[in-house]
Amino acid sequence: MEVHQTDSLQLPGSVVAIGAFDGVHRGHQAVIREMVKNSRLEGVPSVVYTFDRSPRSFFQGAQVLTTPKKKIQLMEDLGVNHIVLANFDQQYLQRTADDFIEEVSLLNPLRIFVGDDFRFGHKRTGDVTLLKQHFAVPPIPPVRSMDGERISSTRIRELILQGKQEQALPLLGWT
Structure with a gap:
């Protein structure tokens, strides 16, 4: 598995999952x-596009469930070929949809x-509807606990x- 910075990976074809994936919990694992x-x-190669820290931790100071190193290891264990690890900072926030x-x-x-609540771009102006105008985005049902x-x-x-x-550990599914 290879880890890349934003804009550094170009592929002739791929299948991609995008999200914060903080915790790489059972729902993330299913996706x-x-x-x-x-x-x-x-x-074609599998690619996860994720962030070095979750947007929620950046904006709200939320507890981080997995370090970038742990997140990368868990994704490698799931068979991912490439990870794009974006540096979620003030500069990244200025990027448009x-x-x-x-x-x-x-x-x-x-x-x-x-995820069905996925947002992207400056001030979260992009959403799943916009993404579907450019790419095939199949629906993913949420994973539920017992x-x-x-x-x-x-x-x-x-x-x-x-x-x-x-109660939290079974939801993570990897501890």
Whole structure:
């Protein structure tokens, strides 16, 4: 597996998953496994586009669930071929939605997997609808825990802050 900076990877074809992937929890794992499966069926590399820190931690000071090093290791274990690790900082925040689409276009994605609440670009002006105007974006149903609640990094953070690690750990799925 190779790790790249933004704008440094160009591919003739790929299948891509984009997101913060903080925690690489069971929901993230399902998305990444589906992306890797699709890339293998298509005979093209799998690419995860993610960030060195989650936007939520940047803006809100939220607890980070996985370091970049741990995140990379977990994704490698899931069979990902390439990771684009964007430096989420003030400069990155100035990029427009069109800048982001242009960068992702360098990967020539056959499909892009994102969460239904995915936003991108300066002031979050880009969304799944805009992404679908440029790329094939198949729907991904949310992964739910045994109690029927959606598995999310926010939920895991809340459980940890409440001292409920025994409830958070199964949601991560890798500890």
